[in-house]
Amino acid sequence: MKKLDRAARTNxxxxxxxxxxxxxxxxxxxxxxxxxxxxxQLVPICAYVVMALxxxxxxxxxxxxxxxxxxxxxxxxxxxAVAAAALQNAIPSPGLRLALALVIGAILAGxxxxxxxxxxxxxxxxxxxxxxxxxGQIIKSLIENFYVGVDSAGLHFSxxxxxxxxxxxxxxxxxxxxxxxxxxxxxxxxxxFLLIMVTLFIIFNLVRSRAGRAIMALRDNxxxxxxxxxxxxxxxxxxxxxxxxxAGAAGALFALGQNTIVAVKFDFNTSILxxxxxxxxxxxxxxxxxIAAAALTILPEALRQLRDYRMLIYAVVLIVVxxxxxxxxxxxxxxxxxxxxxxxxxx
Amino acid sequence: MKKTLALILAVVMCVCLFAGCGGSADAGSTPxxxxxxxxxxxxxxxxxxxxSGSTASGAAFKLGGIGPLTGGAAIYGNAAKNGxxxxxxxxxxxxxxxxDLRYEDDAHDAEKSVNAYNTLKGWGMQISLGSVTxxxxxATSVEANNDHVFYxxxxxxxxxxxxxxxNPLTGTVDIPRKDTIFQMCFVDPNQGSASAQYxxxxxxGSKIAVIYKNDDVYSTGVYNSFAPKAAELGLxxxxxxxxxxxxxxxxxxxLNDAKANGADLVxxxxxxxxxxxxxxxxxxxxxxxxxFGIDGMDGxxxxxxxxxxxxxxxxxxxxxxxxxxxxxxxxxVEKYQAAYGEIPNQFAADGYDCVYAIYEALNNxxxxxxSLSASDLCDILIEQFTSMTFDGLTxxxxxxxxxxxxxxxxxxxxxxxxxxxxxx
Numbered sequence: 085m086k087k088l089d090r091a092a093r094t095n096x097x098x099x100x101x102x103x104x105x106x107x108x109x110x111x112x113x114x115x116x117x118x119x120x121x122x123x124x125q126l127v128p129i130c131a132y133v134v135m136a137l138x139x140x141x142x143x144x145x146x147x148x149x150x151x152x153x154x155x156x157x158x159x160x161x162x163x164x165a166v167a168a169a170a171l172q173n174a175i176p177s178p179g180l181r182l183a184l185a186l187v188i189g190a191i192l193a194g195x196x197x198x199x200x201x202x203x204x205x206x207x208x209x210x211x212x213x214x215x216x217x218x219x220g221q222i223i224k225s226l227i228e229n230f231y232v233g234v235d236s237a238g239l240h241f242s243x244x245x246x247x248x249x250x251x252x253x254x255x256x257x258x259x260x261x262x263x264x265x266x267x268x269x270x271x272x273x274x275x276x277f278l279l280i281m282v283t284l285f286i287i288f289n290l291v292r293s294r295a296g297r298a299i300m301a302l303r304d305n306x307x308x309x310x311x312x313x314x315x316x317x318x319x320x321x322x323x324x325x326x327x328x329x330x331a332g333a334a335g336a337l338f339a340l341g342q343n344t345i346v347a348v349k350f351d352f353n354t355s356i357l358x359x360x361x362x363x364x365x366x367x368x369x370x371x372x373x374x375i376a377a378a379a380l381t382i383l384p385e386a387l388r389q390l391r392d393y394r395m396l397i398y399a400v401v402l403i404v405v406x407x408x409x410x411x412x413x414x415x416x417x418x419x420x421x422x423x424x425x426x427x428x429x430x431x
Numbered sequence: 432m433k434k435t436l437a438l439i440l441a442v443v444m445c446v447c448l449f450a451g452c453g454g455s456a457d458a459g460s461t462p463x464x465x466x467x468x469x470x471x472x473x474x475x476x477x478x479x480x481x482x483s484g485s486t487a488s489g490a491a492f493k494l495g496g497i498g499p500l501t502g503g504a505a506i507y508g509n510a511a512k513n514g515x516x517x518x519x520x521x522x523x524x525x526x527x528x529x530x531d532l533r534y535e536d537d538a539h540d541a542e543k544s545v546n547a548y549n550t551l552k553g554w555g556m557q558i559s560l561g562s563v564t565x566x567x568x569x570a571t572s573v574e575a576n577n578d579h580v581f582y583x584x585x586x587x588x589x590x591x592x593x594x595x596x597x598n599p600l601t602g603t604v605d606i607p608r609k610d611t612i613f614q615m616c617f618v619d620p621n622q623g624s625a626s627a628q629y630x631x632x633x634x635x636g637s638k639i640a641v642i643y644k645n646d647d648v649y650s651t652g653v654y655n656s657f658a659p660k661a662a663e664l665g666l667x668x669x670x671x672x673x674x675x676x677x678x679x680x681x682x683x684x685x686l687n688d689a690k691a692n693g694a695d696l697v698x699x700x701x702x703x704x705x706x707x708x709x710x711x712x713x714x715x716x717x718x719x720x721x722x723f724g725i726d727g728m729d730g731x732x733x734x735x736x737x738x739x740x741x742x743x744x745x746x747x748x749x750x751x752x753x754x755x756x757x758x759x760x761x762x763x764v765e766k767y768q769a770a771y772g773e774i775p776n777q778f779a780a781d782g783y784d785c786v787y788a789i790y791e792a793l794n795n796x797x798x799x800x801x802s803l804s805a806s807d808l809c810d811i812l813i814e815q816f817t818s819m820t821f822d823g824l825t826x827x828x829x830x831x832x833x834x835x836x837x838x839x840x841x842x843x844x845x846x847x848x849x850x851x852x853x854x855x
Contacts, residue, residue, distance in 0.1 A: 119549075119553055120549040120550070120552045120553045121546055121549040121550045121553055123549070124545055124546060124549040125546060125549075128542060221677065225675070228645065228646050228675065229645075233603075250603055254603055255603050255604070255605045256598055256603060256605045257605075259598070259605075260645070260651070261645050261646040261647065261648070261651050261675075262589075262591070262648045262651060262652070263566075265569050265591040265605065265606060266573070266591070266594075266605065266606045342541065342542060342545070342570065343541070343545065343569065343570040343571075343573040343574065344541050344566065344569040344570045344573075344591075345541070346541070346566055346646075346648070347646065348646055348676055349540070349541065349542070351676075384543075385546050385550065388535065388536075388547075388550055392500075394536070395501060
């Protein structure tokens with residue numbers, strides 16, 4: 085049997101780990117004594133994991149700092165939720181409606197990603213970070229001024245002023261700053277799991293392809309990569325748009341698992357939260373992102389017993405994890421404990 | 432890039448640390464903050480040492496509340512929690528029905544609010560005191576309605592919380608009525624139209640400016656009902672300007688617009704934090720119209736570093752008056768001041784009234800069995816609430832319809848020498 089290389093083994097382990105976690109949680113959630121808090125968090129955890137994975141593609145693989153990732157999530161969330169609400173009568177099956185909403189969310193976020201990548205990808209480093217930051221704010225402001233209603237004649241849109249006249253049986257879906265106040269919850273944990281698997285599949289295959297190597301070459305040394313004929317714009321855009329589309333799907337999944345969504349939810353703080361997941365899990369490290377996103381979503385809820393010290397402890401835990409995972413002594417210790425890895429690195 | 436990353440993360444850490452400090456005021460105040468999942472509620476009620484008579488009975492009804500105990504809206508969550516705590520202590524001291532109260536933090540976020548609701552569900556909550564603020568209230572009310580849990584919110588005033596009320600802009604009912612949801616506060620449209628009515632009746636201003644926060648459910652909801660009512664009453668609105676969460680630090684554009692249009696009364700349907708800045712900036716630019724606020728303005732006198740002299744003469748419409756001569760209000764204010772060192776605002780009174788309203792409904796129905804399921808209790812309480820009349824701190828003769836909205840009359844108040852005084 086041909087020996088699998090290290091990266092392929094890590095990828096397989098990541099798939100296996102996700103499947104195992106899903107099966108265990110699925111079995112646990114059958115029991116009625118399963119914590120209602122965790123049960124309610126299963127879908128958001130999946131959404132945050134996908135967000136972290138997609139941002140890791142931009143930050144870890146492409147090597148560009150994006151501070152507006154929640155903007156793509158927002159586009160996906162609102163387009164997906166509006167689509168699901170509009171199709172409520174046309175498609176009675178919630179599973180099919182959810183799948184369609186995810187696809188619509190991904191496509192729209194991808195389109196927006198492509199649009200903004202044109203000016204953005206002329207920039208590098210800090211400048212790119214600033215522009216993506218502005219992008220997140222622009223998306224928020226746009227959605228806050230957007231009104232959507234539906235009646236028998238179809239969808240009605242208006243901007244700035246809610247000047248929509250709806251016919252018999254019509255209703256407002258998106259109410260500008262008030263967001264969507266009655267989302268029908270159709271996201272399921274299984275759908276979230278499938279989305280994580282699809283995301284992993286897309287990212288792993290992209291990274292291990294010719295295009296992926298080109299993208300990483302750009303990250304490591306742009307000038308050298310250009311000199312050997314790598315098309316900078318094309319490969320940067322490829323990574324950026326993929327990342328945006330995945331974030332859009334995650335947004336749709338998230339929105340359809342909530343009772344209500346408002347544009348302010350997807351603000352700068354959410355972008356930073358996702359970035360914290362990625363950095364904590366390790367840049368370019370996909371399974372690290374998965375664990376960090378899941379752990380940091382559960383942690384604040386698990387710390388509720390600590391009452392007033394909850395957020396303080398949360399911050400301290402973040403700092404401690406940051407310090408320990410970056411400490412060379414700890415890495416050496418881990419290396420000694422896992423001789424397997426050492427042998428791999430030597431070979 | 433690494434440097435930028437390090438810097439940003441450092442900032443985030445600091446923000447997290449500060450967010451943690453926000454809730455320090457409420458340490459150890461809940462009378463029965465039983466450990467999560469513990470079934471022995473009676474023991475925990477006495478442990479914290481605050482509810483003197485709370486161990487008299489073996490079992491207690493579990494009331495769960497959700498509110499922003501940390502973050503920007505913490506003043507509301509903590510006030511409602513403190514008010515409810517005082518009510519629960521008083522009721523437990525009476526020795527009849529016992530109440531085990533637990534509040535969970537949602538940081539004014541819908542997602543966290545649902546997590547908090549689920550945590551309370553895991554604890555065994557039988558009756559919900561709802562969410563304190565509107566956006567989280569919209570989310571938790573859906574959960575409570577699905578679980579058939581009685582839900583009486585002290586102050587989440589959006590119509591979306593109740594459901595079944597027509598959108599004032601389009602005339603369509605976007606959310607069906609959630610049967611188990613009731614409100615202790617005025618619903619937003621009532622506040623807007625009541626304000627317009629009040630300004631018109633009292634002849635407070637001839638040219639009116641409105642500044643509202645257009646990314647906030649509460650502020651927009653009030654404005655949307657104020658504007659049509661004002662037009663109907665023939666009030667002259669000369670300037671309408673907006674701001675958002677990100678622009679709530681500089682109001683020079685809005686104030687200059689109001690000033691340039693000669694507004695002599697400015698209507699501020701917003702929370703107190705932004706209003707405090709508006710008053711400060713208006714004073715700096717020498718603009719001194721009459722100010723008119725709604726219940727969110729309540730709390731402006733306790734903003735850190737705010738010169739209360741600037742709020743002199745500010746009018747607000749609120750159902751609660753801490754300076755009232757009413758004996759119950761006086762005793763509540765005294766207890767509140769002794770325990771928390773500040774004058775209670777309307778949210779505290781709403782929280783207090785919520786617990787008493789539930790207590791009265793349980794008493795009226797003669798329910799003493801604390802082992803009843805949340806769903807059974809819900810049916811009993813809905814029947815009581817739609818038929819009873821309740822006298823509380825925030826109004827006499829309050830009644831509820833099947834739409835969940837409360838009927839009570841607002842009181843006009845103004846600020847004089849740093850305290851609220853009732854207007855007649």
